[in-house]
Amino acid sequence: MAIIEDQDIFVIVQSGNIISFVAYIHSGYCNIYRSIIGLVKLQTNKVKKVRKLVCMGTLKENESFGEISVLLQVPFLCTVISGTEVEMAIIEDQDIFALDQVTQQLMIQTAETTFGHLTDEDVKNEYLKKAKQKEWNEFKDKTMKNSLYYNGIIPGFGKWNHQWTSIPRNLKDSLVIY
Structure with a gap:
């Protein structure tokens, strides 16, 4: 081993x-x-x-x-x-x-x-599927980061930094209940 x-x-x-x-x-x-x-x-x-x-x-x-x-x-x-x-x-x-x-x-x-x-064809198809998924995730992450940065949004800083584990109490009162 x-x-x-x-x-x-x-x-x-x-x-x-x-x-x-x-x-x-x-x-x-x-x-x-x-x-x-x-x-x-x-x-x-x-x-x-x-x-x-x-x-x-x-x-x-x-x-x-x-x-x-x-x-x-x-x-x-x-x-x-x-x-x-x-x-x-x-x-x-x-x-x-x-x-x-x-x-x-x-x-x-x-x-x-x-x-x-x-079969070898199954292995190739699985490899291609995973490679395409990885490529798509990288493209998606890059695009999201670029568009957020273009609009001045930097996740984790300023008003975009939230450490909420649940809904804050002051926002619970404003929720609409049907």
Whole structure:
């Protein structure tokens, strides 16, 4: 496991690796990421290809992952990163291989690939949707700040600085009740 940014957030599984355990989440949740090659604009009007992780969903309490990778010895398709502090039960691969053949076959039949139903097209669409949303939010914030500043309104200063947790008493009397 490798630490990302926060003390409680860990990379549990890296995509492309055959994992050596099956995990059952007891508490907390994990985010599931798929990697994609995205384009990033540089300041010099050039574009650079960068590998990006796109969040495709979450695994919550009472869900498991890794069965297919362990039993069939195939690479895991997703990167699993803990979203909060996670408590999970781990079953090592040697314990699973020690099970009889019938039980292993039943595990294969009942297990599903973690977010295996997602195609590359789904991942690209999700990436584009999030990139457009981010671009729109930046444009909207910039436009709002510019229009407010143009009209002499600077949020947080002067009469625009309000720390009300509720409606002030002197304004309650002037409210119209129907």
